[in-house]
Amino acid sequence: xxxxxxxxxxxxxxxxxxxPAVAMEKLQVAVASNFSSTMQRLxxxxxxQSGYRVTASYASSGKLFAQITHGAPFDIFxxxxxxxxxxxxxxxxxxxxxxxxxxxxxxxxxxxxARSPExxxxxxxQGRFSFLSIANPKIAPYGAAxxxxxxxLGLDQRFIKRTVRxxxxxxxxxxxxxxxxxxxxxxxxxxxxxxxxxxGVVWAVPTHMYSPIDQQGVLLKRAEQNxxxxxxxxxxxxxxxxxxxxxxxxxxxxQTITVE
Amino acid sequence: MVMDWQPVWLSLQLATVTTLLLLVIATPxxxxxxxxxxxxxxxxxxxxxxxxxxxPTVLGFYLLLLLGPQGAVGQFMQQLGxxxxxxxxxxxxxxxxxxxLPFMVQPLHNAFExxxxxxxxxxxxxxxxxxxxxxxxxxPLARPGFITGIVLSFAHTIGEFGVILMIGGNIxxxxxxxxxxxxxxxxxxxxxxxxxxSAGMVLFSFVVLLSLYYVNHRFEMPRR
Amino acid sequence: xxxxxxxxxxxxxxxxxxxxxxxLPAQGVSAxxxxxxxxxxxxxxxxxxxxxxxxxxxTVDGQCWQSNGALFIPPHKRPIGxxxxxxxxxxxLNVQQNITFGQRxxxxxxxxxxxxxxxxxxxxxxxxxxxxxxxxxxxxxxVAIARALLxxxxxxxxxxxxxxxxxxxxxxxLPYLERLHDELSTPIIYVSHSQKEVSRLADYLVWLEQGKxxxxxxxxxxxxxxxxxxxxxxxxxxxxxxxxxxxDEYYCLSRLQCCCGELWVKRVAGEVGDEVRVHIxxxxxxxxxxxATDSSIQNxxxxxxxxxxxxxxxxxxxxxxxxxxxxxxxxxxxxxxxxFERLQLSVASxxxxxxxxxxxxx
Numbered sequence: 098x099x100x101x102x103x104x105x106x107x108x109x110x111x112x113x114x115x116x117p118a119v120a121m122e123k124l125q126v127a128v129a130s131n132f133s134s135t136m137q138r139l140x141x142x143x144x145x146q147s148g149y150r151v152t153a154s155y156a157s158s159g160k161l162f163a164q165i166t167h168g169a170p171f172d173i174f175x176x177x178x179x180x181x182x183x184x185x186x187x188x189x190x191x192x193x194x195x196x197x198x199x200x201x202x203x204x205x206x207x208x209x210x211a212r213s214p215e216x217x218x219x220x221x222x223q224g225r226f227s228f229l230s231i232a233n234p235k236i237a238p239y240g241a242a243x244x245x246x247x248x249x250l251g252l253d254q255r256f257i258k259r260t261v262r263x264x265x266x267x268x269x270x271x272x273x274x275x276x277x278x279x280x281x282x283x284x285x286x287x288x289x290x291x292x293x294x295x296x297g298v299v300w301a302v303p304t305h306m307y308s309p310i311d312q313q314g315v316l317l318k319r320a321e322q323n324x325x326x327x328x329x330x331x332x333x334x335x336x337x338x339x340x341x342x343x344x345x346x347x348x349x350x351x352q353t354i355t356v357e
Numbered sequence: 358m359v360m361d362w363q364p365v366w367l368s369l370q371l372a373t374v375t376t377l378l379l380l381v382i383a384t385p386x387x388x389x390x391x392x393x394x395x396x397x398x399x400x401x402x403x404x405x406x407x408x409x410x411x412x413p414t415v416l417g418f419y420l421l422l423l424l425g426p427q428g429a430v431g432q433f434m435q436q437l438g439x440x441x442x443x444x445x446x447x448x449x450x451x452x453x454x455x456x457x458l459p460f461m462v463q464p465l466h467n468a469f470e471x472x473x474x475x476x477x478x479x480x481x482x483x484x485x486x487x488x489x490x491x492x493x494x495x496x497p498l499a500r501p502g503f504i505t506g507i508v509l510s511f512a513h514t515i516g517e518f519g520v521i522l523m524i525g526g527n528i529x530x531x532x533x534x535x536x537x538x539x540x541x542x543x544x545x546x547x548x549x550x551x552x553x554x555s556a557g558m559v560l561f562s563f564v565v566l567l568s569l570y571y572v573n574h575r576f577e578m579p580r581r
Numbered sequence: 582x583x584x585x586x587x588x589x590x591x592x593x594x595x596x597x598x599x600x601x602x603x604x605l606p607a608q609g610v611s612a613x614x615x616x617x618x619x620x621x622x623x624x625x626x627x628x629x630x631x632x633x634x635x636x637x638x639x640t641v642d643g644q645c646w647q648s649n650g651a652l653f654i655p656p657h658k659r660p661i662g663x664x665x666x667x668x669x670x671x672x673x674l675n676v677q678q679n680i681t682f683g684q685r686x687x688x689x690x691x692x693x694x695x696x697x698x699x700x701x702x703x704x705x706x707x708x709x710x711x712x713x714x715x716x717x718x719x720x721x722x723x724v725a726i727a728r729a730l731l732x733x734x735x736x737x738x739x740x741x742x743x744x745x746x747x748x749x750x751x752x753x754x755l756p757y758l759e760r761l762h763d764e765l766s767t768p769i770i771y772v773s774h775s776q777k778e779v780s781r782l783a784d785y786l787v788w789l790e791q792g793k794x795x796x797x798x799x800x801x802x803x804x805x806x807x808x809x810x811x812x813x814x815x816x817x818x819x820x821x822x823x824x825x826x827x828x829d830e831y832y833c834l835s836r837l838q839c840c841c842g843e844l845w846v847k848r849v850a851g852e853v854g855d856e857v858r859v860h861i862x863x864x865x866x867x868x869x870x871x872x873a874t875d876s877s878i879q880n881x882x883x884x885x886x887x888x889x890x891x892x893x894x895x896x897x898x899x900x901x902x903x904x905x906x907x908x909x910x911x912x913x914x915x916x917x918x919x920x921f922e923r924l925q926l927s928v929a930s931x932x933x934x935x936x937x938x939x940x941x942x943x
Binding site for chain 3: 475481485486487497
Binding site for chain 2: 157159160162163181184227228230233235236258260261262263264268271272275276277278
C-alpha cells in the first residue's frame with residue numbers, strides 16, 4: 098500500500114515540476130481580427146517549423162489593448178494599427194524598441210454593381226449610391242485611410258449623412274455584402290478572402306492617396322525570455338511568412354483585381 | 358475634454374418612440390396570448406421570446422439582411438417607393454421593437470393572465486362590452502404589468518447595443534446612440550468620456566429600476 | 582301569456598353530462614338545488630350567457646336569449662344581475678364605484694332601481710367610500726348584491742352567495758335575502774346545495790342530480806320527494822365533506838375532520854389538508870346511549886336526535902345532528918324498531934352514533 102502511495106505521490110510531484118516547462122512552449126498571441134484569416138494560415142506553418150504551439154485570440158485592437166493594459170496573459174500583440182503598440186510602449190508594458198510592422202493594409206473601393214474599376218470610382222464621385230460604407234475613422238486605421246482618400250477626392254463633406262461607419266473593417270464589409278451599402282472602402286485582404294463568392298469589382302486605391310496602414314506588433318514584457326515568442330517574431334520576418342502575408346492581400350500591391 | 362450629448366438625446370428619443378409603439382403593438386398581442394386557446398398560442402409566444410435568448414448580433418444580422426435592398430421586407434418597401442430601413446432612425450425603431458418586444462409582452466401577458474376570468478365575467482354581467490371591460494377593468498387592474506413593461510422596454514432600448522451596431526451604421530445625429538458612443542470612446546481609448554457616459558447609464562438604469570420597484574410595491578394591493 | 586322561463590341545455594365535458602330541461606315561473610325565487618357536481622352552477626352560467634360553448638335554448642318572459650346555435654345574446658346584452666359565489670368585486674374601485682359600475686352603463690329610462698333604495702335595502706350606506714379590500718365577507722357579498730340590483734335586472738341570478746361565508750356572516754345576510762324576496766318584483770334564480778337556505782328562500786325548486794332534472798315544482802312538493810329519496814333503500818345516507826388531518830402509516834388509517842367530529846378511516850390517498858367527500862350509509866350508523874369504550878368501532882360521536890321517521894318492515898330512520906351544534910348537517914341512522922323502543926329515543930334525546938363504515942366518494 099505505502100509503496101503505491103509513494104509512487105503516486107512522486108508521479109504527481111513530477112507532474113507539477115514539469116508543468117512550467119510544458120507551459121513555456123505554448124505561445125499566446127493577441128491578434129487584431131482583420132488579420133485572423135492570415136494568422137490561421139501562418140500558425141500551421143510556424144508550428145511545423147518550430148515545434149511550439151500557438152494559441153491565438155482574435156478581437157478588435159481596442160479590446161485587446163484594454164485587456165493587455167489590465168494584465169491579460171498574452172505574449173505577442175499583433176495590432177491593426179501603429180497607435181496602440183506605441184501606447185503600450187509608452188506605458189512600459191512591452192519590450193522597448195521592438196515594435197515591428199508585420200503587414201501593410203491595402204485599401205480598395207468595392208462596388209458590387211459596377212463593371213469596371215473606373216465605373217466604381219465614377220459611381221463614388223457622382224454620388225450614385227444610397228450609402229457608402231467605411232470603417233469608423235476614429236477607431237479603425239482603414240477608416241482613417243478611407244477618409245483621407247475621400248478628402249483627396251474632395252468628397253469628404255459631401256456624403257456625411259450617407260456614410261455609414263462600421264465599428265471595424267469587418268462590419269464595413271458586411272454593410273456592402275448585405276446590399277445595404279452600394280459602395281464601401283474595405284480591406285483588400287477581405288476581398289481576397291471572399292474569393293468568388295461576391296459580386297462586382299474593386300478600385301484599388303493608389304497608395305499615395307492615404308498614409309500607410311502599418312499593422313504593428315509588439316512583444317510583451319512577460320514574454321521577454323519566452324523562446325517561443327522570439328521564434329514567432331523571427332518567423333514573421335521569414336520569406337515563407339512574407340509570402341503568405343502578401344498573398345493574403347497585404348503589402349505594396351499595385352495591380353487591379355477584377356472578378357466577374 | 359469635449360462631451361457630445363447628441364447620442365444621449367438620440368437614445369432617449371429612440372426609447373420613447375419604441376416604448377410608445379410597443380404599447381400599441383404589445384397590448385393586443387399580450388391580451389390575445391392570455392385569452393386564446395388557439396394552437397398558435399405557443400408558437401407565437403416562443404417567437405416573441407426569441408430576442409431573450411438570441412445574441413443581439415444574430416438578430417441584428419438577420420434584420421440587416423431582411424430589411425436590406427435584397428431582403429424580403431426591403432424589396433417590399435422599395436416596391437412601395439420607400440427607402441430601405443437600415444442606417445435610418447426608423448430602422449432603429451423597427452429593430453428596437455423586435456428586440457424589446459418580450460420586455461413589454463411578457464409583463465402584460467402575466468398581468469392579464471393573473472386577472473383570471475372573474476373580473477371579465479363580472480363586468481359582462483354588468484352590461485360592459487368586451488372593449489369597455491378591457492379599458493375600464495383590465496387596464497386598471499393590470500396597471501403594475503403596464504408599468505413594468507413600459508419601464509423595462511424603455512430601459513432595455515436605452516441599453517441596446519448589438520442590434521443597433523449591426524443595422525445603425527453609426528451616423529452621428531441619426532443612428533449614433535448612447536451605447537454606440539460609449540463603445541467608440543472605449544475603442545478610441547477615451548476612457549474618461551466613456552466613464553461619464555457609462556456611469557450615467559448605470560445610474561440611470563438603477564434609478565429607473567428602483568422607481569419601478571417602489572411604484573409596483575405601492576400598487577401591490579391585497580386582492581381576492 | 583303565462584310569465585315563465587324555459588330552458589334546455591345540453592353538454593358533455595369528460596365524465597360530466599348535462600341535459601337539463603326545466604320551466605320556472607318568472608316571479609319569486611326559484612332554486613336550482615342539488616349536490617356539488619350536479620350541474621346547477623353550470624346551468625346558472627348558461628342562463629347568464631357565460632358558457633357560450635354549451636348548446637341550448639333559453640326563453641325568458643317571452644324573449645328568446647339563446648336558440649341552439651341560431652341565436653346567442655352575449656352576457657352584456659342580457660338584462661340580468663349576477664351574484665357570484667365569491668363577490669368578485671373590482672379591486673381597483675371603491676364600494677360606491679363598484680355598485681354603480683353596471684348602473685352607469687344603463688340608459689336613464691332603463692334604470693328602475695334607485696341607488697338610495699338599494700343601498701338602504703342592503704344596509705351598506707356606511708361602506709360607500711371604502712376600498713373593497715377592507716370589507717368583511719358578508720359586506721362584500723352585500724355590495725355584490727347591490728351592484729347586481731343596480732343594473733335593474735329583469736332576472737337576478739345568484740350562485741350560492743352564502744357558501745363562501747362563515748356561519749355568522751351567513752346568519753347576518755339571510756335576512757337581506759329574505760327582504761329581496763319580499764320586496765322585489767324581480768324573479769330570482771338561486772343556486773344552492775343547502776336544504777336550509779332553499780327552504781327559507783325559495784318558492785319553486787328544480788332538483789338536479791348529475792346534470793339531470795330529478796324533479797321540479799313548488800318547494801314543499803319537491804323537498805318532500807328529496808327527503809324521501811334520501812331515506813329510502815340501502816344507499817340512504819349522508820354525504821359529508823371532511824378534511825384529511827393526519828395519516829397513520831402503522832395502522833394504515835387516516836384521520837378526517839368533518840362537521841360532526843373526527844373520523845378514522847382506511848388510509849386515503851389524499852394529502853393532509855385535502856378535502857374528501859365521504860358517504861355515511863344510514864344502515865352503518867348504530868346508536869348507543871353511553872359512549873362505548875370496549876367497542877371495535879372507533880368513530881363515536883355525541884349526537885342529538887332531530888327527527889324520527891318510520892320506514893317499512895320494522896325499521897326506523899333517525900335524523901341526527903352533532904350535540905351542541907345546531908347548524909351541523911344531518912346524519913342519518915337506520916335502526917330496527919325493536920332497538921328504537923328499547924333505547925326509548927325521542928326528538929332531542931342525546932345519544933352516541935357509532936359509525937361502522939364509510940364510503941369514500943372522492
